Amino acid sequence: MVTRSRKSVSARAQSNERDRIRQSRASRIALVTVATFSGLGVAVPGHAQFPSKSLRLVVPYAPGGVVDFVGRTLAQRLSEQLGQSVVIDNRGGAGGILGTEVASRAGADGYTLLLMDPAIVINQSLQPKVPYDVLKDFATVTIATSSPLVLAINTKVAAKTVQDLVAVAKAKPGALTFASAGIGTTPHMAGEFFKARIGQALVHVPYKGSGPAMQDLVGGNVQMTFSSIAAAIPFIREGRLVALATTGAKRVSALPEVPTMIEAGFAGFEVELWQAVFVPGGTPRDTIVRLHAETTKALQSTEVRAALAKVGNEAVGNASVEASAFVRAELAKWARLVKDAGIRSE
DSSP: OHHHHHHHHHHHHHHHHHHHHHHHHHHHHHHHHHHHHHHTTOOOTTSOOSOSSOEEEEESSOTTSHHHHHHHHHHHHHHHHHTSOEEEEEOOOGGGHHHHHHHHTSOSSSSEEEEEOTHHHHHHHHSSOOSOOHHHHEEEEEEEEEOBEEEEEETTSSOSSHHHHHHHHHHSTTTOEEEESSTTSHHHHHHHHHHHHHTOOOEEEEOSSHHHHHHHHHHTSSOEEEEEHHHHHHHHHTTSEEEEEEOSSSOBTTBTTSOBTTTTTOTTOOOBOOEEEEEETTOOHHHHHHHHHHHHHHHHSHHHHHHHHHTTOEEOOOOHHHHHHHHHHHHHHHHHHHHHHTOOOO
């Protein structure tokens, strides 16, 4: 009896050990499966998926401008694709610095995005101190859109070409004034670029936005501007402003009869009013990949492209690596101009 009892205990112990080993193997397989499918971006029960709530798109300008228009167009499409609302957060002030700072301090979880134009790099070179570092505090998702500026003049200025305008500037040094949407904006820097290229004094008159600048230009209080096409084209089509040139590498479909600055005799004069989607630095790579895929998909849609074309913008949607390299190049480009031309924040 004793022998049989010992054999029975031994058999049970061996059976329990085999069960323990099988359970251990099953647990290891389950862990490997979860890790594998998570790495492939496949949904795993019990794991939160991105996005699981609404997103915020910070626009560092007041409603009504071209950046705001692009932001709202993009947000609407992204909301449809993601199944989550994308809320526009207009944070105007200090030439875009205020809104940019707000975005830089947001959580690096992909739920806060920033749509910003070249002012994000210009301000870093022009201002004595800004509360962010574009290369450290942000990751670039993609360049969303790009558009050249248009050199427009008041109808009373005796010029039909860019060369005519240069002649006017030389005839009365310091008499020509150029309007901009504000210190550090792309129109401001384009005017400084032109000023450096022709070697003539031009007086910069900054405004709080493109709307007031256009009104004063039409009214004759200032003589010229480099403006976003979206802001200037209504006045050009009404004959209240004269378009002399655009600043891209090729002509704009919205103004096909207007030559480029390069065609007008200014080789290398290219200024693009681009807009890029950023997220706070430290945002997980897989989240950036998802945001990039959805943003570029939105930019490829017929409806979005058509809406952008109406305001002279062209959808871009390049790779994140290319976009980051472009932002670095733009930072260096404008820093050189600020230094060489001795431009100050005034």
